[in-house]
Every structure is written in structure tokens, then in C-alpha cells.
Amino acid sequence: MFPAPRRFGKPLHRYDALESTNDKALELLESGAAEGTLVLAEEQTRGRGRRDRFWHSPAGVSLYASLILRPPLPASLLPLVSLTAATGAARALAEWGQLPGVAIKWPNDLLFRGRKLGGILAEARGEAGAAALVVGIGMNVNLVEFPAEMEGEATSLRLSGGHVWDREALLGAILAFWEADYDRLLSSGPATLLEAMLERSAHPPGSPLQIDLGDEILSGTFAGYGSSGELLLQEADGSVRPLHFGEIRRMRMP
Ligand code: BTN
Numbered sequence: 679m680f681p682a683p684r685r686f687g688k689p690l691h692r693y694d695a696l697e698s699t700n701d702k703a704l705e706l707l708e709s710g711a712a713e714g715t716l717v718l719a720e721e722q723t724r725g726r727g728r729r730d731r732f733w734h735s736p737a738g739v740s741l742y743a744s745l746i747l748r749p750p751l752p753a754s755l756l757p758l759v760s761l762t763a764a765t766g767a768a769r770a771l772a773e774w775g776q777l778p779g780v781a782i783k784w785p786n787d788l789l790f791r792g793r794k795l796g797g798i799l800a801e802a803r804g805e806a807g808a809a810a811l812v813v814g815i816g817m818n819v820n821l822v823e824f825p826a827e828m829e830g831e832a833t834s835l836r837l838s839g840g841h842v843w844d845r846e847a848l849l850g851a852i853l854a855f856w857e858a859d860y861d862r863l864l865s866s867g868p869a870t871l872l873e874a875m876l877e878r879s880a881h882p883p884g885s886p887l888q889i890d891l892g893d894e895i896l897s898g899t900f901a902g903y904g905s906s907g908e909l910l911l912q913e914a915d916g917s918v919r920p921l922h923f924g925e926i927r928r929m930r931m932p
Pocket residue numbers: 697698699700701722724725726727728729731733741742743744787796797798799814815816817
């Protein structure tokens with residue numbers, strides 16, 4: 679069981695199909711929608727991933743949801759907010775869904791046995807000093823087949839847990855654990871969140887990593903996370919480089 683989410687998911691805007699729940703939530707955010715507003719769609723026709731990738735979003739089998747948040751934090755700390763989506767979802771799957779072993783690949787991919795189960799896309803908008811953001815989460819739930827280009831890379835809860843999942847109950851659990859992690863970040867700071875990130879990390883501290891910065895690929899070993907959620911990469915000369923964005927290309931699995 680889990681406590682019912684108090685603010686996350688209220689109000690709920692539900693659609694049969696949208697191009698992208700993030701796009702709809704950004705529209706609502708710009709027209710002043712309150713923290714907790716959630717956009718949910720059964721299907722997305724132009725679901726978006728990080729780096730403008732396409733997010734496979736067929737109808738009726740998965741979860742596509744975008745939440746509006748207005749955290750009282752400086753813009754430099756907003757990455758921590760998107761990490762709460764990853765830790766909240768991973769905790770919901772472990773503690774409510776009885777699916778331990780969901781790992782977080784920084785910044786916020788959800789993996790099961792090295793394959794991608796879900797992803798998070800956070801998009802911020804500045805508003806007269808008060809930042810606001812949309813955090814979209816996509817989870818492959820009852821999918822059993824993927825397009826050829828995703829074969830071997832993606833998985834679903836059904837394939838991982840061996841049963842059909844109730845998507846409504848899953849959404850309730852994710853929102854409840856996510857809200858708890860978000861509230862803890864705001865009330866007590868990032869320590870517990872960063873511990874949860876490390877505990878569920880897809881790559882153990884000290885493991886070799888390659889990070890793609892877009893115009894450069896860095897190599898080093900994983901040295902943990904900094905206090906605003908940045909990845910710390912220890913380079914060959916021993917110096918530790920904080921990375922606020924980038925994509926892990928190669929890693930050694932635990
Ligand atoms: C990624 O791993 O690249 C992030 C994927 C995020 C997908 C979700 S699905 C709900 C929301 N709407 C979108 O268009 N994208 C996010």
C-alpha cells in the first residue's frame with residue numbers, strides 16, 4: 679500500500695490521444711495551471727524523448743503523463759526535481775509493485791536488467807524569477823512487442839515482472855512516492871534523494887563511464903553525484919569534473 683498522493687494529479691486532464699503530454703502540460707503551465715496539474719494520455723502521436731528523440735507511445739498499453747511543478751528553488755537546483763521523478767517511480771515499482779532491481783541511469787532513465795523501462799523529460803520555463811517545470815514520464819507497461827530498432831534495448835513492466843499491470847493503480851503509486859520524494863527534497867534538502875540515486879544507480883561508484891556531451895565524449899570513472907544532481911566524473915589525471923548534462927554512452931553494469 680501507499681499513501682494517496684495529496685497534490686500530484688490534481689487536477690487531472692485526461693485525453694485519448696495527444697501529440698505529446700509534455701506539450702499540453704507546457705501550454706497549461708504557460709496559462710497559469712497550478713502545481714500538481716497532471717496531463718495523461720492513452721496514446722501519443724509525437725511523444726518526445728531527450729535530445730528530440732521519438733518516444734514510442736502506442737495506445738492503451740503504457741503510461742504517458744506530465745506533471746506541472748512550481749518548486750520554490752533556484753533554477754540551478756531544478757535538475758534535482760526531475761531526479762525525484764526517477765527515484766519516486768523506482769520506489770513505487772519496488773515497494774508497491776514488488777519489482778526490485780529497477781535501476782536509474784543518470785540523469786533519469788529507468789532500466790531493468792540493462793534495458794530501458796521508462797524515461798523522464800523535464801522542461802523548465804522561467805517566470806519572473808519563479809521557475810516552473812513540466813516533468814513528463816513515459817513507462818513501458820504492458821507492451822510485449824517493440825519496433826525493430828528498439829529490440830534488445832527496451833523492455834516493459836509486463837516483460838520484466840511477468841504479469842499484466844493495472845495502469846491506473848501504477849500511476850497512483852508513482853505519484854504518491856514521487857510526491858513524497860519531492861516534498862522531502864523541499865523540506866530537508868537533497869541528501870536523501872542523492873542517497874537513493876546512488877543506491878539505485880545503474881553503475882556502481884568507481885565504474886568506467888563514457889559521457890556524450892553532444893560535441894565531445896568524456897571518459898572517466900563514476901565518483902557520485904553533487905549537491906545539485908550533477909554527475910561527478912573522475913578523469914584520468916585524478917580531477918573530478920561535475921557534469922550538469924550529458925548522456926552516459928558506456929558503463930559497466932553492477
Ligand atoms: C527519454 O528517456 O528520452 C525521456 C522520455 C520521456 C517520455 C515521456 S512520455 C510522457 C511525456 N510526453 C512526452 O512527449 N515525453 C514524455
